[in-house]
Amino acid sequence: MLTRDLLRFNLHKGEIFPRFVDVANRNLETLAQELIEVYSLGTGQSSEEIAESVQPLINAYRSPLIAKGINKLLLDRCSFQEPDPDHDRFRLELFTRSAHYLRQGGHGDLGHFRAAVATHFSMEPDHLAERLFADLPARQPLLTFKPIEPKALLERYNLAQAQGLLCLSTGMTVEIQETKVTRSRQLLRYLKFFRLMATVRPLPKGAFRIIVDGPLSLFHNTQKYGLLLASFLPAVCKMARWHMEAEVRLPNHKAANLQLDEKSGLVSHYTRMGGYLPEEFQHFATAFAETGSPWKIATEASLLNLGGQEITVPDFTFTSPGHEPIHLELFHRWHAKALVDRLHFFAANPQAGIPLLPGVERSLGKAPELEKLLQESVWFQTRGFWFNGFPPIKRVLDRLQKFREQEPGEQEPGEQEPGEQEPGEQEPGEQGPGEQEPEKQEPEKQKPGRQELKKNGSRKKPKGKKRKPQP
Numbered sequence: 001m002l003t004r005d006l007l008r009f010n011l012h013k014g015e016i017f018p019r020f021v022d023v024a025n026r027n028l029e030t031l032a033q034e035l036i037e038v039y040s041l042g043t044g045q046s047s048e049e050i051a052e053s054v055q056p057l058i059n060a061y062r063s064p065l066i067a068k069g070i071n072k073l074l075l076d077r078c079s080f081q082e083p084d085p086d087h088d089r090f091r092l093e094l095f096t097r098s099a100h101y102l103r104q105g106g107h108g109d110l111g112h113f114r115a116a117v118a119t120h121f122s123m124e125p126d127h128l129a130e131r132l133f134a135d136l137p138a139r140q141p142l143l144t145f146k147p148i149e150p151k152a153l154l155e156r157y158n159l160a161q162a163q164g165l166l167c168l169s170t171g172m173t174v175e176i177q178e179t180k181v182t183r184s185r186q187l188l189r190y191l192k193f194f195r196l197m198a199t200v201r202p203l204p205k206g207a208f209r210i211i212v213d214g215p216l217s218l219f220h221n222t223q224k225y226g227l228l229l230a231s232f233l234p235a236v237c238k239m240a241r242w243h244m245e246a247e248v249r250l251p252n253h254k255a256a257n258l259q260l261d262e263k264s265g266l267v268s269h270y271t272r273m274g275g276y277l278p279e280e281f282q283h284f285a286t287a288f289a290e291t292g293s294p295w296k297i298a299t300e301a302s303l304l305n306l307g308g309q310e311i312t313v314p315d316f317t318f319t320s321p322g323h324e325p326i327h328l329e330l331f332h333r334w335h336a337k338a339l340v341d342r343l344h345f346f347a348a349n350p351q352a353g354i355p356l357l358p359g360v361e362r363s364l365g366k367a368p369e370l371e372k373l374l375q376e377s378v379w380f381q382t383r384g385f386w387f388n389g390f391p392p393i394k395r396v397l398d399r400l401q402k403f404r405e406q407e408p409g410e411q412e413p414g415e416q417e418p419g420e421q422e423p424g425e426q427e428p429g430e431q432g433p434g435e436q437e438p439e440k441q442e443p444e445k446q447k448p449g450r451q452e453l454k455k456n457g458s459r460k461k462p463k464g465k466k467r468k469p470q471p
Contacts, residue, residue, distance in 0.1 A: 001076070001230060002164045006069040009165065016248050016256035018161040020265060021066060023154040031061050032070055032150035039074050039145045047080060048138035070157055077146040083135035091132060094121070155267040159237070162266060163230035165258055169246040170213075172229065177207045177241040184208070185303060188313040190235040193278050194228040197338050200311040208311065213337060225334055237268035280390050284316075287393050295320045295400050302327060304356065306345060314356065318400055326403055328396065330359045330387075336370060346379035357399050358384040359391045 008019040021028055034057050042050045058067040084090070098117050114125040121128055133139055148156075166172065178184045188210075191198050197213040212229065236242055243261040250256065260266065285297050298317040304327055305311055314327035331339040339360065346352065358380055365371055365386065374380050383403065385395050 001167070001227065002069050002072055002160045004164065004168070006065065006072055007161060007164045008065060008069075009161070011253065011256055014254070014256055016165065016250075016258050018158075018165060018258075020158040020161060021154055023151055023158070027062075028066070028154060029150045031057065031067060032153045035067075035071055035074055036148065036150065036153065039078060039142070040147060042142050043145065044141050046139050046141055050142060051138075066157075069160070070153060073153065073156055073160060074145075074148075077148065078142055079144045080137075080140040081143050083140065087135040094128070094132065097121075152269070156269060159234060159266050159269070162258075162260060162264075163233055165248050166230045166233060166246055167223075167226035168250060169226075169229070169248050169258070170255070172210075172212045172244060172246040174210045174212070174236055174242060174244045175203065175207060176210065176236075176239050177205070178239045179206075180240075183239065185300065185313075187235055187239060188303065188311075190232060192313045192315055193281065194232050195332050195335070196225075196229060196232060197335055199338075199341070200313070201309065202305075202311055233266075234268040234270045237262075237266045238270060281315075284390060284393070288396070291393060291397065293397055293400075295326075295397070298325065304354065306354065307349060307352065310345075312356075320400075320404070323404055324355055326355045326357060326400055328357045328359060328391075330361075330391065331364060332361045333363045336364060336367065339364065339370065340373065343373050343377050343380065347377060350378065355403065356383070357396075357403065359387050359396075360384060362386050362388055 010017045010019060023029075035054055038050060038053045038057070042053070045053075054071055058064055058071060061067040094117070097120055101113060101116055111125075114129075118125040118128045123131070130139075176184065176187065178187070188200065191200075191210065191212075199211045201209045201211070203209055212232070233244075236244060239262070241262055244259065246258045248256050248258050288295075288297055295318045298319055302314055302317040302325065303311055304314055312329065315330045316328040318326045318328070329342070331342075339358075342358065346354075360374065360380070365374055374384075377384075383399065385391070385399055387395070
């Protein structure tokens with residue numbers, strides 16, 4: 001990603017135009033090649049040494065701002081050695097030992113003094129001096145560098161210009177016309193994996209519109225969400241035909257409209273649309289498979305139609321022989337708007353019969369408005385659950401089992417086992433914000449006069465009245 005000071009754009013009549021570079025420009029390609037060589041040969045050099053090598057190249061180019069942006073993208077491809085967590089202790093010991101030798105005196109010149117201190121640490125004086133501040137970022141050596149071709153680097157630069165503007169947007173609308181259904185599904189799967197707040201609506205001829213909230217529409221976590229939104233753009237660029245609009249708000253400027261499409265010349269670096277899976281999703285899928293449950297996680301992304309006006313892509317789809325698929329949708333802390341929309345939909349359509357389980361992150365339920373909606377939602381109370389970070393496997397299996405038990409033909413009405421929890425009830429110690437347990441009310445609070453009859457037909461007598469023993 002490019003930082004705000006490295007973005008290049010023009011403003012004209014409420015429109016913002018990123019200033020892309022010509023990837024076929026020979027001078028620019030030469031600059032990219034020279035910068036790549038510095039990093040490719042820089043393994044073992046410190047960050048400070050590499051910066052000294054690239055600075056002349058940046059200064060010599062006619063547009064230093066472009067050169068700085070390209071250099072920033074190369075830095076993002078580097079992995080530097082992490083500092084030793086005990087380095088502060090080493091430095092303190094070195095200073096303590098040096099002070100001790102100074103108090104003793106009689107070391108002659110500076111060279112003899114440095115040699116005496118270095119001998120204590122079994123090092124050469126020059127090496128000891130280098131290690132003194134080795135934990136500073138500028139002193140950390142380069143471990144690895146991910147190579148890249150000059151043309152691909154320039155293409156990434158153009159894409160990063162557009163991504164940087166999206167990090168300053170209040171929202172993004174994308175219209176997609178893709179003939180390959182598998183590509184459309186994978187695009188929507190990226191949408192869910194990046195945990196973006198989006199509404200997907202079908203359009204004529206198989207097209208669809210994605211409306212995504214931007215980072216500046218949030219009250220917190222704006223930087224992280226902006227990076228996720230920017231990461232979604234390369235997936236859009238993989239589509240055959242697309243058009244995107246976004247409202248960008250720059251500091252000290254009025255809101256400007258950004259428009260991009262497949263003719264903008266942006267090239268995606270996502271090579272395999274189906275290969276991406278966030279780490280937490282991988283861990284969940286692996287742990288779920290190890291349970292041996294008859295439920296399996298579907299490998300293909302599912303599109304779930306909500307009444308014909310909206311399409312959603314569940315985070316997970318579970319299948320089991322002889323049963324219809326059940327979908328799971330997760331709502332994280334920045335999905336408040338999406339959760340409200342979903343709660344209103346199921347409140348207005350209680351008989352929709354859509355096999356969708358909602359999982360809500362606990363921090364999201366702390367808002368008073370949402371807490372009230374969740375308490376009043378029959379859908380959430382009977383199908384949903386709370387989670388922290390990512391849902392526990394046991395809780396998901398529990399909800400799947402209870403959902404299946406309520407399928408037609410699985411259980412007769414009123415056949416619920418004594419003491420069985422309702423699907424929305426939390427386990428002990430797992431109750432969500434403001435959540436109630438309505439299923440623990442009636443059966444054990446009946447008045448003595450309404451107790452069931454004995455087998456001989458007589459009513460139980462209240463306690464305290466003893467009967468005479470029978471001969």
